[in-house]
Amino acid sequence: MQSTNIPGRIKLARKMAGLPTQASLLACIPGWKPSRLGNYEAGISTPSADDMLLIAEATSVSACWLMFGQGPIRPSERDLQAVRHQNLTQMLKGIEEDGERLATTIKRLRISRKRLREHLDNPFLPISDELAGRLERLLETKPGWLDEQHVEHDPLFLSFPEEMRELMMIYSELPAAQRPVLMATVRALRESLSATD
Template sequence: MQSANIPGRIKLARKMAGFRTQASLLARIPGWKSSRLGNYEAGISTPSADDMLLIAEATGVSACWLMFGQGPIRPNERDLQAVRHQNLTHAMDGIEEDRERLDETVKRLRISRKRLREHLDNPFLPITDELARRLERLLGTRPGWLDEQHVERDPLFLSFPEEMRELMMIYSELPAAQRPVLMATVRALKDSLQSA
């Protein structure tokens, strides 16, 4: 199972945007070779910040969420099902390889292996409140845990200084039309500090 990392978020963003295939998303990003997106989704190569922004714009997700797994998935919106899917994927990472743990997991969740696999493969398959609460009990977490994003699991995000993470969050949550204003303000501040 793919953990909730950059390749996993790129694939999830593509599926949530309704692009069933990589080719259908590539049609929205002119100039990219077919292998480029495939390499990003497979984790073979890591996209640049500019490429992450192009993917975010083409799929309608927040650039901050796409890169770091932090903040709302879509600007000015919290997509509950996508958050639940991301957390389920992370929680189940490695369980399929351990037959005993898998048997115990599906028994306690009261679903079949096939149904669990469908939930992991399909971000559009709704995770009901009842299943979410059963998973939380299985994991020993508090009610509502599955409905929240947990950035502490993303090592890339944590590798950045706190101020940079905050700035990424601010940028991500702004409407697209206001982002250039923030960037112009930051650049003006930088220029004034350099000339002082």
């Protein structure tokens, strides 16, 4: 079962890009050995920022989301189904190992075990508004919770200062054409501050 950590997001990004295997993603990133991507997806090693950018470009997802789980999944739009799938995976993490909890969950969701497994395995399988509502009632969360991204369990993102997280969110939410403007502004500010020191 995928989780909302970096390895899980790399796998999800790959599947969302229509790349079913690691080899199919490697074909989009020349020069990488299979073990490199395999180690990233297995959580054996953590990608550098440059490698995360290459994966994000190859899978057409936001680098900020890929690294931190924050912001729109795709730079140009909020991918509702991907957000729902990510939250479903996180909320049901570990439930398959607990037969009693799994049986109760399936009953309350009014869904078969097979269908639940299909939802967990396939980020392209739409989670209907009706099923989303049942999931939210099961969790006793507010309506719309499943449609929001939640990073409270991502220690890497939370390790950054609040201002830095906000800046990363702003960058992630900008259209690609406007990002160089933000970066130029930040660099100009840095040079201005350096000149006054």
